[in-house]
Amino acid sequence: MSKLLTDLIEALRCLPGVGGKSAQRMAFHLLERDRERGQRLAQVLEQAMREIGNCSRCRNFSETPVCNLCSSSSRDRQVLCVVESPTELAAIEQATGYRGQYFVLLGRLSPLDGLGPEELGLDRLAERLGEGEIEEMIIATNPTVEGEATAHYLAQLARAANVRPTRLAHGVPLGGELEYVDRGTLAHAFGSRQSLD
Amino acid sequence: MSKLLTDLIEALRCLPGVGGKSAQRMAFHLLERDRERGQRLAQVLEQAMREIGNCSRCRNFSETPVCNLCSSSSRDRQVLCVVESPTELAAIEQATGYRGQYFVLLGRLSPLDGLGPEELGLDRLAERLGEGEIEEMIIATNPTVEGEATAHYLAQLARAANVRPTRLAHGVPLGGELEYVDRGTLAHAFGSRQSLD
The missing domain is CATH 1.10.8.420 (RecR Domain 1)
Known part of the structure; x- marks a missing residue:
């Protein structure tokens, strides 16, 4: 050849x-x-x-200094969704009708890999929360150990800035069969059962 | 995005x-x-x-006018293997110990698609056969209807130049189970059974 x-x-x-x-x-x-x-x-x-670099405001991929989403006037500026990576941002955009803004961590808290608050741009996130425009911060990190630790840290950050933190619901996936759902998820879904009234 | x-x-x-x-x-x-x-x-x-263009001698992909295979002095010039495309040439090179030369048709005879002897470079192939160096032409077109028609045409071409045409053996694939071999192949393998003595 x-x-x-x-x-x-x-x-x-x-x-x-x-x-x-x-x-x-x-x-x-x-x-x-x-x-x-x-x-x-x-x-x-x-x-x-x-x-393609990163948006200076939300850190998502962008070839312009500020990305389309951040500069769009049709997106709700009272809600901010925090995700680990652009892949997850894309998944949320494609699956949900979310019309707020985003912040991309480009990672998760992982001291062993040298990823601390600074690497995740949390100072910039705190600044944004401090601007007073945001009312709710949706924490959409992955449901892994590190993702959960990151979520915990983010929630504190939000509370410190008087912003209401929310978290994606955990539970049995739609269309899944209970028999095949992993134990941890099933136990969580059972414990967090919701009233139908 | x-x-x-x-x-x-x-x-x-x-x-x-x-x-x-x-x-x-x-x-x-x-x-x-x-x-x-x-x-x-x-x-x-x-x-x-x-x-990447095509070798002027064998029509395989090459970024030089004549490809490595054609210019190599270690390849047997008495045997020529004719294949439909560079993919098949690569498969033969990787699977077999073949040390002869190749000719790539870049297609198969298919008049309805406008592929005739000229498009397949058969004039050039005939010329090469006429040079008198080649003794055997291995026809390795695909075992499809069009591939078989092409093989038939190629065999005539070889005979006209006093070159012995040979064809890849058809039959039951190694490691296959007779139960799952398609009827045509099984019938062919049965009809072409070979003596073990």
Whole structure:
């Protein structure tokens, strides 16, 4: 195989979920059938890697200093949703009708990995909470040990600024069968059962 | 989501087997964790799409006028293996110990799609057969209707140049169970049974 083709196959393996076999299939597909879109991908990818930074206000990915969401006048400025990463922001945007603003931690509190309040931009978050505009802070960190610890810290931060902290509901997923729900979730859902009246 | 990020996700969908969800995962992964390799991919991809052409001798992908395989002095010049596409050439190279040369049709005879002998470079193949160096032509087209028709045509071409045509063996795949082998293959394997003495 030619040097350049080998390099291309190797480079494609940086994509998550793409091993040697898929990378080869991708390379051959582009070369045989879709050079134009391959060129376009190369160009957009280069530009994205170079230009996409983080919004100075919410830390979400953005190629402008302030992102669309933060500069939009149609988003509710009284509610702020805190997420760990842009992936989770995208998931919430796609699944819910949420119309407030966001703050992206770009991580979770994890002292062992060197991720403290400063790395997560919590000083900037505290500043924003202090501006007095925000009334509710929705904490949407992941339900992992570190995510929960982060949530705890965030709740204190909100209370200190007189902002009401809320947390995503935990419980049995819709469409799931009780039999297959993990014990921890089931116990939590049982303990947090809600009155139907 | 920012315009550039949306563009990147859309562009990634040109890869085979990548839908909207995977494309989004890939884009976020590269931006969050692997910008350097993303940059490298962009650069190699651009170069590959622009520079990789076809070898003037065997029509395989190559960024040089004549590919490594054709210019190699360690490959047997008496045997020529004809395949439909570079993918199949790669599969044969990776699976077998074949040390001869190749010719890539870049398609199969398919008059309805406008693919005739000329598009498959059969004039060039005939020329090569006429040079007198080749003794055996291994026909490794796919075992589809069109592939078989192409094989038939190629065999005639070889015979006309006094080259012995051979064909990949058809039969039950190794490790397969007879119960699950399709009828056509089983009937063929049965009819072509070989003596063990």
